[in-house]
Each structure stands twice: as structure tokens, then as C-alpha cells.
Amino acid sequence: MSQYGFYFDKEKCVGCRACEVACQVWNGSNQTVKWRNVTTLTRGQFPEITGVNVSMACMHCGDAPCKKACPRQAISKSEETGAVTVDQSKCVGCMLCLWACPFGAPKMSTKGRMEKCNFCQERPMGIKRACEEICPTQAIVSGLIDELANFSKKNVADRLSYTEGGGVVLGHEGT
Amino acid sequence: MTMLKYTFLWMMILVSMGFFLVGVYKNIVSKIAHILWVNDPGPTGTTGRDTRVRLPFASKETIFREAIVQKRIENRSAFLWFRHLLIAFGFVSLFVVAQLYALFIKVYPIEYFVIGTGRGYLKFSLELTGLVLFVGLTLGLIHRIMYAEQEKTFVDLRLLLLLWFVVATGFMTEALRFIIEPHDAFIEYSFVAAPVARATAAFPWQWHTLHTIMWTTHAILIAFFFACIPFTKFVHIFVAPFGRSITMGQDTSRLKREKIAEGLL
Numbered sequence: 001m002s003q004y005g006f007y008f009d010k011e012k013c014v015g016c017r018a019c020e021v022a023c024q025v026w027n028g029s030n031q032t033v034k035w036r037n038v039t040t041l042t043r044g045q046f047p048e049i050t051g052v053n054v055s056m057a058c059m060h061c062g063d064a065p066c067k068k069a070c071p072r073q074a075i076s077k078s079e080e081t082g083a084v085t086v087d088q089s090k091c092v093g094c095m096l097c098l099w100a101c102p103f104g105a106p107k108m109s110t111k112g113r114m115e116k117c118n119f120c121q122e123r124p125m126g127i128k129r130a131c132e133e134i135c136p137t138q139a140i141v142s143g144l145i146d147e148l149a150n151f152s153k154k155n156v157a158d159r160l161s162y163t164e165g166g167g168v169v170l171g172h173e174g175t
Numbered sequence: 176m177t178m179l180k181y182t183f184l185w186m187m188i189l190v191s192m193g194f195f196l197v198g199v200y201k202n203i204v205s206k207i208a209h210i211l212w213v214n215d216p217g218p219t220g221t222t223g224r225d226t227r228v229r230l231p232f233a234s235k236e237t238i239f240r241e242a243i244v245q246k247r248i249e250n251r252s253a254f255l256w257f258r259h260l261l262i263a264f265g266f267v268s269l270f271v272v273a274q275l276y277a278l279f280i281k282v283y284p285i286e287y288f289v290i291g292t293g294r295g296y297l298k299f300s301l302e303l304t305g306l307v308l309f310v311g312l313t314l315g316l317i318h319r320i321m322y323a324e325q326e327k328t329f330v331d332l333r334l335l336l337l338l339w340f341v342v343a344t345g346f347m348t349e350a351l352r353f354i355i356e357p358h359d360a361f362i363e364y365s366f367v368a369a370p371v372a373r374a375t376a377a378f379p380w381q382w383h384t385l386h387t388i389m390w391t392t393h394a395i396l397i398a399f400f401f402a403c404i405p406f407t408k409f410v411h412i413f414v415a416p417f418g419r420s421i422t423m424g425q426d427t428s429r430l431k432r433e434k435i436a437e438g439l440l
Contacts, residue, residue, distance in 0.1 A: 039436045050440060054432070054439055065210070071405075095418040096206060096207070096418040099210050099214070099422050099427065100213050102431065104428035104429065104431030105428075112251055170435070
């Protein structure tokens with residue numbers, strides 16, 4: 001099974017929220033709530049201030065806890081791409097998947113069923129996802145998890161000038 | 176005959192409870208155990224990134240809003256909210272009254288409930304809660320049929336029909352019983368089954384046979400319904416109020432994202 005996923009680089013994200021908009025535009029017909037969220041967190045007081053922008057959607061985890069938590073088996077993992085998706089005809093909106101998800105990705109839609117990132121399933125694999133395509137700083141990168149892990153390691157190595165550590169793609173630790 | 180009926184009923188209850196308990200373990204208990212395990216941050220000082228959030232216990236207001244008043248449904252449609260409230264409260268109260276009826280009249284007989292006014296109150300409560308449930312289910316069926324295109328994705332017509340038939344056969348069984356026992360001491364407490372019985376008693380039908388058939392059908396449908404609960408969309412009866420309260424109407428999502436961001440700060 002191929003496993004695709006997202007890599008996010010917090011050093012590059014400027015918090016413009018273009019990814020949120022692109023996600024909503026591309027998935028407009030399926031989406032009633034935001035699937036991708038940019039969380040901006042600041043700590044301290046000027047001039048000693050520090051902050052981070054984190055763009056987060058479903059990480060399509062290798063061993064998805066939401067899939068195991070669903071009492072209706074409404075969440076499935078694609079054999080082809082590893083994308084974790086919700087079958088709304090089975091979902092009862094109990095929100096146990098949200099409770100299980102470490103990233104808080106599944107959201108209650110206005111239809112009373114859970115919604116989450118479907119990895120732009122209507123886009124052919126091999127081209128960029130909507131959020132990735134729009135990102136002006138290339139902070140979001142999608143691809144095969146193994147490649148992303150190597151990409152992440154290389155980024156860390158380039159920045160810190162050593163080759164150990166780093167290289168963790170959230171939801172795929174230990175890959 | 177009565178002995179045979181109740182032996183059959185208890186056999187049905189045992190089989191149904193067997194399926195029900197297996198389903199509850201498989202689709203509810205094991206799921207919640209898994210979630211608790213996933214969310215367990217482990218002992219303090221463990222190595223590695225801890226992105227898990229210690230969820231605060233749901234407040235009384237959240238439980239009231241999400242599980243009792245079901246405000247999220249009201250946000251979708253006032254009519255949907257109204258009929259869902261009728262079904263939810265009708266079902267829960269009918270279940271509770273039916274258990275009290277069985278407890279005080281069959282299991283631990285108390286004179287007030289066996290031959291006293293208490294029995295009349297219980298019968299009245301059974302009919303009232305049954306009627307509330309029946310009205311809610313009928314409104315749901317009408318809406319499901321009228322708006323089939325929009326509703327068919329989310330509403331399972333077969334389950335709605337199953338519960339509708341459970342309640343309908345309940346009323347019909349009681350009406351048929353009043354036809355064959357017209358001098359029941361508590362008939363005055365019945366405001367649905369008794370009028371139906373009076374309206375149909377004049378027909379020259381085999382009422383005893385019809386009553387046995389209807390009673391058996393009702394018993395089978397109830398047993399089937401309870402066996403179905405954990406395996407079908409009915410499972411939401413247990414998991415939705417629980418899950419919605421514990422996730423505090425999506426506040427959990429924000430808290431988890433902030434926890435991740437804090438880790439990356």
C-alpha cells in the first residue's frame with residue numbers, strides 16, 4: 001500500500017491562510033466546515049515575543065486512531081493512497097473520531113456528520129494538493145511518506161548542519 | 176398459553192441481549208477503550224513528543240446543550256430538531272416506564288402497582304410516551320419520503336420503519352387485548368388503544384388469534400430492535416450524547432491544534 005501524507009514546515013509558514021481558502025474552494029461541494037486550519041500561537045510580550053503558525057489538516061495517519069474509534073466503521077483508509085476518509089452515509093456524528101484524533105482533524109459538519117480532509121481525492125495523484133499548490137512559501141508539501149521523511153531530514157540537516165534527529169512526519173512517527 | 180408466551184418472550188430477550196452485549200463490546204466498549212489508550216499521555220517524563228491533550232471533563236452546560244437539548248440539531252433544522260426530540264424523549268421515557276412496569280408488576284410485585292392506581296398511571300405513561308415516540312417517527316417517515324433525495328444519504332429508512340412498527344404493533348397488541356378483555360379494570364387510563372378497541376370490536380374477526388399473532392410480532396420486533404442497536408445507526412443512542420459531550424462541541428479540535436502548535440513553538 002502506498003502511503004501519502006503532508007509535510008509542514010513551520011519555519012516557512014507566514015500564516016496567510018491561503019491553504020484554508022484553497023481547500024474550501026477545491027472541496028467546496030463536499031465541505032461545510034474548514035478541513036484545514038491555521039493556528040497562530042504567540043507567547044511573551046513585546047519585544048520578547050515568539051510565535052508560530054501551524055497549518056493543520058488530517059495527517060492521514062498510518063495507523064489511524066479515528067478509523068479504529070468509529071463505532072460504525074464509517075472511516076476507511078484507501079489502499080491506493082493511504083488517505084483516510086469518512087463515509088457520510090454511515091457516519092452518525094458521534095464525534096468519537098475527534099476524541100481519538102491527536103490533531104483534532106475531524107469536524108462536525110452542518111449536516112450533522114463528520115467531515116475531514118480527503119487528500120483532494122478528486123485530484124489525480126502526482127499533482128499537488130490544493131493547499132500545497134496555493135502555498136506561497138511552499139510550507140506544505142505532499143507526497144509519499146518515505147519521500148517526505150527524507151525531505152524533512154534533509155531540511156533539518158541543511159538548517160542545523162548535522163544529520164541526526166528531525167525527520168518526523170506527524171502521524172507517521174517511526175515510519 | 177400464557178406460560179408458553181412468556182417462555183418464548185424470555186428466550187427472545189436472552190437471544191437479543193446476547194447479540195446486544197456482543198455489539199456493545201465490539202462497537203462501543205472496545206472503541207472507547209481504544210480512544211482512552213490513544214489519549215493517555217503516559218507517565219510524566221516519558222521521552223518523545225507529547226501531542227496529546229488532557230481533556231477537561233465536560234461541563235454541565237455542555238452536557239445539557241449537546242446531550243439533552245441537542246442544540247446542534249436545532250442549528251440544522253427546527254423541524255428536524257422537533258421530531259428528533261419527540262423520538263429521543265419518547266423512546267427513553269417509554270423504555271424507563273416499561274422497565275418500571277415490568278419491575279413493579281412482574282419481578283417485584285407491589286400491591287399499589289399490581290391492583291392499585293399505580294398500574295393505571297403506569298399504563299397511561301406507557302401510552303403517552305408511546306404516542307410521543309409514534310408521532311416523532313411518523314413525522315420522520317413523512318419527511319424521509321417527501322424529501323427522499325436530500326434525506327436518503329443520512330436517514331436509514333429501514334431502521335425508521337423498524338422502530339415505527341415496534342411502536343405500532345405495541346398499540347395494536349394493547350387494542351386487541353382490550354377487545355378480548357373489555358372489562359379490564361384499567362381501560363379508562365388508555366387513551367389510544369381503548370378507543371381503537373371500541374371502534375373495531377364490532378367486526379366479526381378472530382380476535383384471540385389476531386392478538387396472539389400481534390403479540391408475537393411485537394415481541395419479535397422488540398427483540399430484533401434491541402439486537403440491532405449496537406450494529407446499526409441506532410448505536411448513536413449511546414455514543415452520540417457521550418461523544419458530543421466529551422468533545423465539548425468541537426472545542427476539543429481547537430485545543431488539540433493549539434497543543435500541537437505549542438509543541439512547535
